[in-house]
Amino acid sequence: MTTSSKAVLTEGFSVCGKWNKRRYRIDRLLGEGANGKVFLVQSGGQSYALKFGFDAIDLQMEVNIVRELDKKSPHPFLHDADDVEIGGTVYPFYVMRYIRGHIPRRYMAKNGPEWLYMIGLNVLRKLHALHRQGYVFGDLKTENVLVSGYGEVELVDYGGVTEKGRSVKQFTELYDRGFWNAGERVADDGYDLFGFAVFCLQLAGMEKKLEALSRSLPQSRTVDDLCKLVEESPLCRPVAPILKKALLGRLADAKEGAEQWKRAIEAGGVVPSPRKGDIGLWIKAAFIASIGLFVSVVWTMWQNG
Numbered sequence: 001m002t003t004s005s006k007a008v009l010t011e012g013f014s015v016c017g018k019w020n021k022r023r024y025r026i027d028r029l030l031g032e033g034a035n036g037k038v039f040l041v042q043s044g045g046q047s048y049a050l051k052f053g054f055d056a057i058d059l060q061m062e063v064n065i066v067r068e069l070d071k072k073s074p075h076p077f078l079h080d081a082d083d084v085e086i087g088g089t090v091y092p093f094y095v096m097r098y099i100r101g102h103i104p105r106r107y108m109a110k111n112g113p114e115w116l117y118m119i120g121l122n123v124l125r126k127l128h129a130l131h132r133q134g135y136v137f138g139d140l141k142t143e144n145v146l147v148s149g150y151g152e153v154e155l156v157d158y159g160g161v162t163e164k165g166r167s168v169k170q171f172t173e174l175y176d177r178g179f180w181n182a183g184e185r186v187a188d189d190g191y192d193l194f195g196f197a198v199f200c201l202q203l204a205g206m207e208k209k210l211e212a213l214s215r216s217l218p219q220s221r222t223v224d225d226l227c228k229l230v231e232e233s234p235l236c237r238p239v240a241p242i243l244k245k246a247l248l249g250r251l252a253d254a255k256e257g258a259e260q261w262k263r264a265i266e267a268g269g270v271v272p273s274p275r276k277g278d279i280g281l282w283i284k285a286a287f288i289a290s291i292g293l294f295v296s297v298v299w300t301m302w303q304n305g
């Protein structure tokens, strides 16, 4: 199988799978990383995210992981995996649920920095769910988290997901425990929790200082410097003890992290409240959902005589 990053795929272009014969119309580019390009596509009146991989083997490994995780999920993430032939070259791709959301920075710019607390709590809960299945996310970073609604989060990019106990296969240096001389690059709960603390520092306005520290000599990079950044950041203050424990590997797991985080933000009175417009939307959505439920109950009763 040959792959290339040079495939020119633009709006309006249709991709038809070589094996499954499903057709996807490209709407727009959602994002691009080191491993592939992700497009918003339409098929059968539904929106999906379609990822073209730059490396066929890496993409296949990613698909295998998503398939494995889907086995225990009530909402499957993977929709299709196939190849497409364009101009005589075969490109592998997979199609997944489209996540409507913004990267945290954009969400926080729109809604306020205090949303860091809700986003953080929900990321810890997502990590806990993944860890319970025996995997570590690996490449946790701000680009791989999408936020919507009341700070709800979804993790995207399963390329770094690694079975516990193995070497982390895909990571980003800035978030990597090994890079900061704070532990091994081995998939355990603490690896993701370390990345989570750096993720929070990034969102709490410490990105320039983090970048500067990351340029220092490898032997002089220490976790103590990261702990100092936590102390320096006013936004981190209510959750500082938890972030420091995450950096120092002193949290038992993401569940403990989430419980402590929740208590800290409640005690600190920093739980963000939804905007008025959003409350209205929720009430409307709940009302519509209850009508739907009522109609389906009446329908079922009528069907059963």
Ligand SMILES: Nc1ncnc2c1ncn2[C@@H]1O[C@H](COP(=O)(O)OP(=O)(O)OP(=O)(O)O)[C@@H](O)[C@H]1O
Binding pocket: 030, 031, 032, 033, 034, 035, 036, 037, 038, 049, 051, 096, 097, 098, 099, 100, 139, 143, 144, 156, 157, 158, 159
């Ligand atoms: N299911 C999805 N729904 C919506 N947007 C998505 C989805 N999957 C990916 N994206 C967007 O596409 C971007 C790139 O995707 P992805 O991270 O999978 O690519 P990558 O090449 O593996 O990236 P990296 O270099 O970070 O490993 C993401 O940051 C996200 O903004």
